[in-house]
Amino acid sequence: MTDAASLETSDIIPADAEKIEKQVALIQSVFKRFGFQAIKTSTIEFSENLEHALGDYLKQNCIEFFDPSGRRLMLRPDHTTPIARLAATRLKHHAHPLQLSYIDPVFRRDSKAWANDTELLQAGCEIIGDSKPEADASLILCCIDALEALGFSDFGIDIGHVAFSSGLDDAKREALLKGDYVSFGKIPKRCQDFSSAPSDLKAVYELINSKGQADKLYLNEGLVHGIYYYTGLIFQVYVKGCSEILASGGRYDKLCSSFGVDQPAVGFALNLNAIRKAV
Numbered sequence: 001m002t003d004a005a006s007l008e009t010s011d012i013i014p015a016d017a018e019k020i021e022k023q024v025a026l027i028q029s030v031f032k033r034f035g036f037q038a039i040k041t042s043t044i045e046f047s048e049n050l051e052h053a054l055g056d057y058l059k060q061n062c063i064e065f066f067d068p069s070g071r072r073l074m075l076r077p078d079h080t081t082p083i084a085r086l087a088a089t090r091l092k093h094h095a096h097p098l099q100l101s102y103i104d105p106v107f108r109r110d111s112k113a114w115a116n117d118t119e120l121l122q123a124g125c126e127i128i129g130d131s132k133p134e135a136d137a138s139l140i141l142c143c144i145d146a147l148e149a150l151g152f153s154d155f156g157i158d159i160g161h162v163a164f165s166s167g168l169d170d171a172k173r174e175a176l177l178k179g180d181y182v183s184f185g186k187i188p189k190r191c192q193d194f195s196s197a198p199s200d201l202k203a204v205y206e207l208i209n210s211k212g213q214a215d216k217l218y219l220n221e222g223l224v225h226g227i228y229y230y231t232g233l234i235f236q237v238y239v240k241g242c243s244e245i246l247a248s249g250g251r252y253d254k255l256c257s258s259f260g261v262d263q264p265a266v267g268f269a270l271n272l273n274a275i276r277k278a279v
Contacts, residue, residue, distance in 0.1 A: 008117065008118050009118055009119070010117065010119075016276060019276060019279070020121070020272065020276060023150055023272065023275065023276070023279075024103055024123070024272075026146075026149045026150055027103065027123045027146050027149070027150070027270065028101075028103065029149070030142060030145045030146045030149050031101040031123075031125060031142070031146070033145075034099075034125070034138065034141075034142045034145070035099050036099045036100060036101035036125050036142075037099060037100055037101065038100075038101055038102065038103075039083065039086070039100045039101065039102055040102065040104060041076060041079065041082040041083060041085075041086060041102070041104075042076065042082070043075060043076055043104075043105075044073050044074070044075060044076075045073065045074050045075075045076060045082060046071065046072070046073060046074075047062075047064060047072040047073060047074045048072065049085065050074065050077075050081055050082060050085065051074075052258060053081050053084065053085070053229075053255060053258035053259065054077065054078075054081060055229065058077045058078060058081075058108075061077065061108045061109050062074045062075070062077040062107075062108065062109070063075040063077075063107050063108070063109055063118070075106075075107035076104075076105075076106055076107060077106055077107060077108055078106050079102050079104070079106060079122060079124060079126075079269065080126065080229070080252065080255065080267055080269075081229075081255065083100060083102070083126050083128075083267075084128070084252075084255045084256045084258070084259060084265065085259045087100075087126075087128045087129075087256060087259075087261070087263070087265075088256050088259035088260055088261035088263075089259065092261050096128065096129030096130070096263070097127050097128060097129035097130035097135065098126070098127070098128040098129055099125070099126075099127055100125065100126045100128070101123075101124065101125045101126075102122070102123070102124060103121075103122070103123040103272075104121070104122065105119045105120060105121045105122065106119075106120050106122055107119055107120075108120065117273050120271065120272075120273050121272040121273055122269040122270060122271065122272060123146070123269065123270045123272055124249070124267060124268055124269030124270060125139060125142060125267060125268060126265060126266070126267035127139060127265065127266050127267065128256065128263060128264075128265040129263045129264065129265070130264060130265075130266070131253065131264035133200055133203035133204045133207060134207060135266050136200075136204045136232075136233050136251060136266050137203075137204045137207035137208050139249060139266055139267065139268050140157065140204070140208060140235060140249075140268070141208060141211055141213060142268075143157075143237065143247050143249070143268050143270070144157075144213055144216065146270060147237065147246065147247070147270075150275060150279060151279055152239055152246070152278075152279075154239060154240045155216065155237055155238060155239040155240070155246065156216055156217075156218055156237070156238055156239075157216050157217050157218065157235055157236070157237050158190070158218050158220040158223050158235060158236050158237075158238065159197075159201060159204075159205075159217055159218065159219055159220060159223070159233060159234070159235045160219075160220045160221065160222070160223025160224055160233075160234045160235070161197070161198050161200075161201055161223075161224070161232060161233055161234065162224060162230055162231060162232060162234065163198050163232075164176075164188070164221045164222075164223075164224045165177065165224040171183070172184060172185070176188070176222065176224055177224060179222065181222070187222070188220065188221040188222030189219070189220075189221045190218055190219065190220045190221070190222065191218065191219055192214075192215075192217065192218055192219065193219065194217070194219050196219075197219050200232060200233065201219070201233060204233060205217060223235075223236065229252040229254065229255045230250040230251065230252055231251055231252055231253045231254055232250065232251035232253065233250055233251045233266070234248075234249075234250035234251075235248065235249055235250060235268070236248045239278055241278070242274065242277070242278040244271065244274035244277075244278070245271060245274065246270065246271055246274055246275055246278065247268055247269065247270045247271060248268065248269065248271075249266070249267050249268025249269060250266065250267075250268075251264070251265070251266040252265050252266070252267070253265065
């Protein structure tokens with residue numbers, strides 16, 4: 001079970017609570033404009049219902065405990081996995097693609113990774129049942145609009161792909177995943193030229209370019225890491241003067257099959273803890 005000594009907790013004072021409330025209202029308005037419907041999953045999950053679909057990082061850093069009968073429970077470690085579970089069960093007969101959004105916390109004990117926040121407030125969207133590049137582009141555009149609504153302008157979006165690590169031997173792949181570019185042998189290319197990108201990334205780039213937002217995009221061949229379930233495009237958002245990632249997401253076409261329904265999906269999450277500090 002979770003080592004209590006590894007957890008960091010914090011309270012929110014009135015000034016910050018008011019700031020969060022205003023940010024949430026702005027984000028909700030953007031999500032609704034893009035056609036997303038709000039959803040809430042349980043804060044407490046039975047471990048057996050999720051753990052088979054979680055990667056090593058989330059399994060190692062989830063917060064677990066026992067109920068009075070001895071059954072293992074966990075606090076929700078991310079949103080995508082329980083939403084995939086719900087999409088494959090109670091929502092599997094609903095019209096697809098599903099466009100779902102949420103604004104709720106996740107809980108992880110790796111406080112160092114989240115700037116000493118065990119409780120991380122996230123706002124995000126998932127499109128389930130759509131494999132087309134239009135879905136990926138729509139999510140990135142939604143993320144851009146949400147950040148601009150929050151007052152950000154000087155930010156960049158690094159876009160990577162799991163394919164950048166394919167074809168490498170085990171040692172090179174491990175070095176790239178860890179960001180050990182000395183062992184990898186070179187610094188991966190980062191540029192705004194998408195002509196050499198995989199075809200799905202080029203299609204997403206063209207769609208975003210048609211909306212006049214391509215100046216924010218950077219092809220990053222070193223961006224291959226992340227939560228284990230990504231299967232294609234991966235993206236992260238950075239803003240000048242802030243060391244934390246403001247948003248991240250990607251395509252995860254195999255996750256829903258862990259719950260018995262095979263369907264493509266893509267999603268992203270805004271890190272509202274980092275955003276509150278950066279604004």
